[in-house]
Amino acid sequence: MILPIVAYGDPVLRKVAKDIDSDYPKLTDLIANMWETMYNAHGVGLAAPQIGLPIRMFLVDTSPFADDEDLGPEEQEALKGFKKVFINAKIEEETGEEWDFNEGCLSIPDIREDVKRKPQLRISYVDEDFKPQTEIYDGLLARVIQHEYDHIEGVLFTDKLSSLKKRLLKNRLDKISKGKINVDYKMRFPNIKKGR
Template structure:
């Protein structure tokens, strides 16, 4: 089932997610719905807060990035078919140089900005079967995971912009929260007046 994506301005996007356990209600159905919702919106990642749930769960499928001709063949190979569920994730370490990349977010449609992130991460997480992993990722894989991880920490990519950029975006972000934007996927806007 395709779920509405929560727009910028909703308080759930600012909550630090709670850990979940195997008994979380209808977890496999939720994960399935998150995949369907993400693909419907042409995303490469989706975190539970973006569908209104303040829990530590996100999904990532970087396959669409593997078509980028600017990437080295080994990067394309790494991104193609990378599809994972991350539950109760904890980034243990971020290393390497900061590097900029143009990011967007399904909760903040039509806003894209360069964001600096560390090039490598070490992360501990559970998969959908509650198997535990500790893995290291770099490059675009690390970036997509960092972006989604930020969501379960109550952080948005716009928080990482300079104060000047934030000021310049203020009106556009306010319009998004009021639903004054055209999107081709279902969204829930926090500041839309009822009865409209």
């Protein structure tokens, strides 16, 4: 089932999400619905807060990036087969020299900006079978995970921009929160005036 994606301005996107346990109601259905929602919106990641749930879960499928000719064959290969669910994730460490990459977000349609992030991370989480994992990722894979991880921490990519850039985007962000934008996927807007 395709769920509406919560737009910029909704308070759920600002909450630090809570851990869940293995008896979370209908978890398998929720994960299936999140995959369907993400693919329908042509995303490479989706976090539970983006569908209105303040829980520490996100999923990532980086295969659309595997065709990027700017990447080396090893990184393309790593991106091609990468599809994972992260539950109760905790980034243990981020290392390396920060680098810029143009990011966007399904909750903030039509805005893309360069964001600085460290190139490598170590993350611990439980998978969808609640088996504990600790893994190291780098490059574009790390970046997608960092972006989705930020969502469960109540952080948006626009928070990482300069104050000047934020001021320049303010009107566009306000319009998104009011639903004054054309998107080709289902969304829920926090500031739509009722009765219009």
